[in-house]
Amino acid sequence: MTRYRYYTATTLDGFLADEHDSLDWLLSQPTGEDSILPYETFLADIGAIVAGRTTYQWVREHEGTVEGAWVFTQPTFLFTHRGLGEVPDGITAVSGDPADHRAALEAAADGKDVWIVGGGDLAAQFARAGMLDEVFVSIAPVTLGAGKPLLGGRVDLELLEHGINGALLEARYKVVGERA
Template sequence: MTRYRFYTATTLDGFLADEHDSLDWLLSQPTGDDSILPMERFMEDVGAIVAGRSTYDWVLEHDDSVEGAWVFTQPTFLFTHREVEAPRGDVRAVHGDPAQHRAALEEAAGGKDVWIVGGGDLAADFARAGMLDELFVSFAPVTLGAGKPLLGGRFALELLEHGTNGALLEARYRVLGPLE
């Protein structure tokens, strides 16, 4: 069965990126080899990816490993209302409610998980649609005071696991649903 998972990092005050979409605060954090869910192990279970436009643009602009190319090989569903100039790799521009795309996402995932890469508002849209099963978050010892929120909305979560990785606190939660 396909799981929908939001694997991300946040500041202690709950921001994924600053008000200029920068992740510099995260990239300077020391990490180790003790993650409760190492990225490599997580990626083994990922069959399809969901990204918002700001995340997609940031990755294209900042990933030096494959200049100008989309870094993931899995089919990617890019939720956007703007035109996408010549998407690189298997990137499908879509818009609307996540539930409209559920069948296509699960077919593309081929029985594996769907990773909601970002952002927080998009992950919240998936949660409201009943399509967010887990939140894995690394908390960095940084506060920004403003920026892009971790999860845009009010949701109940159940802690499943926690640990540390270098300077980061890690937690894995089951998403129970929206709070009334």
């Protein structure tokens, strides 16, 4: 059964990125080999990826192995309200409620999980649609005071597991549901 998973990192005060969409706070954090859910293990279970426009553009600009390349090989659904022009093969631009795209997401995942790469508002939309099963978050010992929130909504979570990876506190949560 396909699960919808939000695997991300946040500052101690709950921001994914600063007000200029920078992740420099995360890239400067020391990590170790003791993750409770190593990235490679997580990624092996992912059959499809969901990203918002800002996350998509940041990854292409900063993480691509070829300038401007998308780093993931899994089918990717780009949720956007603004046009992007031409998008590379393997990426499908969509808009609207996540539930409208559930069948396509699960078909693309082909029995594996869907990773909601970001951002926090998009993850909250999936939670409101009943399509967010798990949140895995690495919490960095940094505060920003402002920026893009971890999860743009009211969601109840149940702690399943926690650990330490270098300077990061890790926590894996089951999504209980939207908080009334």
